[in-house]
Amino acid sequence: MALTNPNVLVRMPVADDLWLITYDQWAPKHTVSDPVLSYGVAAALVAELVLGRCAVVNHAGHTPGLTVKGAEFEPLDPVLKDLLHLITNDGWRPVKEWIRYAARNAVHDVAGRLCVRELLLPVEVGTLRKRIAWQAASPKASTAIDYRPGRVAAMLGADQHRAFAVHGIEDVALVALCDALGLRHRLLVDGVRESHTYIDQVQLRLAHERPDVFVVVQALGEMAGTSR
Template identity: 30%
Template sequence: MSALLELGDVVNEANGTRPGWAPRELLLADDFFLAAHDDVTGKARLTERAAGIGLAASLLGELMLFRKITIQRAHVVVMDRRPVPDALVHLVLEDVLGEPEPRPVRDWLRYLGRNAYELVAQRMVREGLVRLAETRRFRRSIVYRPVDLNAAAWPVVRLAQKLSRREAIVLPDVVLAGLIRATGLDKYLKAEAAIDIADYQRLLINSLPGPLRVLVAETEAAIGEAVLHHRM
């Protein structure tokens, strides 16, 4: 059984259309952003640090799916210097190109994780996926609320449905499933699943191409480091 498409497929599988609503194809970081927030209120499901690391990994994943970078010996290596059609992903590529030598994945997760949240959120505002809103409970803060509740819920629901049915899943969605597990968002995925999905999810993640599998593993390790640092 071939559960994955080839590297170079860069968006999710926008299927499961229902009357009056058609899912949109999103890039990996957009999907992860939606998965990392409540689909009604926009409340974050992760700490600021964990969300930053997860989104940094998602942006690196987008570059890998665009075949612009790869990972060799846990270092990010450029494969193709030509521009990327998405402005944000191209900005990340320029950062990578600006380094004289390949740097470790973990360094990029830390570096990109500082600004990834706002950069991805701004891209999603421009795309009409989320909107800025203020909350006044306890203290005033800014949240990004979904414009369409169905679209906001779709990344987690889509994955849960396919994992429950043990269906073939496109490569970007397998990477998303890996990053969901790496960042501790699994409970939201399991809540939408009809049956236990852990074994099939693990099987798919383990079948990822080597560089993407390393990206998921490095993300999980970076999250672990962040948790440990917070406790010390």
């Protein structure tokens, strides 16, 4: 896909990017099932906390968990603040439990962040049973949304022989989370057979540089695999 829109290069929080990449035309049809989509967006929110060193992954025995003990920063984003507040009050819990908990509202909460960015608008759909869906806020927003998967493919294609070396760890985490959701096919670069290898290298880089974030990706992969 040729990139013709500069909005595609704008970095957004990991969960925002993942929401737009995993959603198929934003509503109501998804590229993955509702539970898997919810787990993916929730895991991305947890990953944002860990990436920002607002929460810490540690182990009790063989089970990785999440705590705020030893965290260096507090998030400014209200969605992350609410999630962090729960972690603070509840103490240590396994990473998977926090993903399940965050999944209750993650899709709606992140859509709300995208509304603040003026990319989405909530709309009521249905006749008897009303529900909230989402639409692009403007033609410009629609174009920007359309190109989010292309942005990821372009990143993978641009640095094929450097294993994503020049991109930030947030982009690496985004690709790893999408791959854990089973969406590798949406990340592959057209005509580049080695794309699978590059995505594997992205996973290895994340495991090496941020093993704490990689724990979140692994948890998502296990949860998504049992929910498809």
